[in-house]
Amino acid sequence: MIGKFFRRSSDKPESHSSQKSPGSEKREKNPSAEGANKSADTRSGDGGKTGNRRRSNQRRRGGNNGGSGTAPAPKKPQQPWSLDQFQVPEAEGKVRFHDLNLPLELMHAIADLGFQYASPIQGQSLPHTLNGHDLVGKAQTGTGKTAAFLITVIDDLLKHPFEGERYAGEARSLIIAPTRELVMQIADDAKGLCKYTDLEIHTLVGGMDYQKQQKALNERFVDILVATPGRLLDFVSNRDCFLDQTEILVIDEADRMLDMGFIPQVRRIVRQTPRKTHRQTMFFSATFTPEVDDLVEQWTLDPTIVEIQPERVATDSVTQHVYLVSGDEKYPLLFNILKQEDVESLIVFANRRDQCRRLHENLQAHGINAGLLSGEVAQNKRVRTLDDFKSGKSRVLVATDVAGRGIHIDGISHVVNYTLPEEPEDYVHRIGRTGRAGKSGTSISFACEDDAMRLEPIEKLLGSKLTCQVPPEELLEQPPKVHVKRSSGGDRDNRGGNRGGGRRGGGGRSRR
Structure with missing residues (x-):
């Protein structure tokens, strides 16, 4: 299956014009976006019901000070900026970000980051994802996939502002990653691309103060939520975070999450989001096993498939x-x-x-x-x-x-x-x-x-x-003899640490 391209609907043009894309139509049909008059149970996700949800104690807000629910004014560049200040010549076989009809605020950030031409996975995926298609991407780390899905998310959020009331903890887009470091890295990249927008980015990871993360969710809108599965489920279970308004779902490094045993948690999370017919889903994995293919079938709708093979598995550098x-x-x-x-x-x-x-x-x-x-x-x-x-x-x-x-x-x-x-x-x-x-x-x-x-x-x-x-x-040569202070679970020795790995340095299963 990997490597072939197919589209959600063959009668819909792949246009970058300002007309509504297939993705925007999909989101307009989402019952969760049709206003507050719909009953709560019509806003349920894949099998999850929300009729008994108690959100009356969640503070509605309009900015950082609470209020009537009006969104804060967008941040503006300190000086006027136009695409004339970001000249990138056309090049055969390369896709320019200029060619993708991206919002000016996003293009300004891309210019600041020094991006001129899309990487292969960006060039092959963005024409589809910017038009609302689901995507399955096979790509290794370092191919530019993070920017590929972040540009799609930011473009969609800017071009389709939320209509109706917003409540604390409701995420418009959700990115799930397997490790805390990867979550922080994705959030940092998102901040760089959102530099000239008013979009709010939140991270939910274990090992950090729950109350601080909870306070941030209550005080600011949640436009882009990046999270590890376990900590996200904690917030969902405690009714501090709600996923039934999620318009875009990104699952990054699915193979790694499968290896780490996170898939049951991810399944529970996906059930909390709108049905796959009412959200856009992007799914990335470096390898595709039968188990990963099964998840793709369950969580995506007629996805475009993009496979990027590195020129060499190991770089010449x-x-x-x-x-x-x-x-x-x-x-x-x-x-x-x-x-x-x-x-x-x-x-x-x-x-x-x-x-x-x-x-x-x-x-x-x-x-x-x-x-x-x-x-x-x-x-x-x-x-x-x-x-x-x-x-x-x-x-x-x-x-x-x-x-x-x-x-x-x-x-x-x-x-x-x-x-x-x-x-x-x-x-x-x-x-x-x-x-x-x-x-x-x-x-x-x-x-x-x-x-x-x-x-x-x-x-x-x-x-x-x-x-x-x-x-x-x-x-x-043996290092100097020193006294090594061991933490709990270790021992003490004064032989220069020569037993740092022991004779069983590579034995046993990995314990992470």
Whole structure:
């Protein structure tokens, strides 16, 4: 099925004119958008009924101070701006954002971000999604899919203002992502694209103060809601967030959510939204299994299918090394790599949270300012850790695959796979953190007796052999002996952290 294009209705033109698109007709037919005179039970989603909902205690608002329900005045650029200030020549085989009839406020933000031509997934998907079609996109991280669905969402919200009364916690668009970091990254990208609009963006993630997120929902409209499944369900169950007015639903990284066991939660969320005939749905996944195909069938209506295959699975800008070591040699090797002059900033990936915790403790004991990203770290601390890494305050980040999923930072010089990942696709994702924005990068993988078996599936995915070598003797010198203070669940040793990964560095199932 993937790779073929088909349209919701063959008799509807793919026009970018100002006439109403198929998507706008679909939303006009949505009972939830026809005003307050409709009974509550006619606004139910896929199987969910809202007749007994108690929203009388929800404050109606018109701006940040409460009021009559009138929307706040749009933000205006400080200086007049026109498309004449954003000249982009036509280029054969490329789609300009100028050609898509986007609102001026959105084009202004696109110009500020330096976007000129759409990426392949943007160029192939936007002509369909801007006209209201559902979309199924197969694309890897880094292909521009986030901007593809955000531009669609923003364009729709600006061109189809909400009519009628609005209540606290009602989301007009919903984006679901599997990890907190990815949610924060999507929200940051949305803020950049909404720079010249009055659209309100909210995030709901676990590990952060519930009351603060609740207060934000009560004080500002919810135009774009980005959330992880578990925390979103908390808010829905507590009747602090309502999804029956959702006009656009985006499900990002569906394969990752399937792997992490989130699909039952996502099913419950989708049932709270309007029926698929009354919402626009965009569905993204890097891989398509029978389980993912089944979800596509359930949640989308005659979608356009776009498949973007990267020219190479692994970028040419990343130099890849594999060092054959024992488990006891891993930490000394990492310590000595960090001493090299060309290591400007480095992310080290391990499969399990306890491995990451021990590595972080060892590095801190040796005076290396390192940050830790894993599922056991509180969200507010994770945000500070990422900010410190982005600003250069720390140059080393220790992360699990799940915690590092949303890291998009230019200028990372090195990536170290302290343990080889269990899924070959995660290897590609890891090394893709370096060699970005036209710069070169280096990936170094440690393969001990326990995880060397994972090399073959990785090589099969890459389509080429990885050169394995024994590290030079100088990279295996023992680090200074220090006292390592272990947190609960760890132990104490004073042998320089040489047991940072242990002999079982790659064994067992991943615990994130």
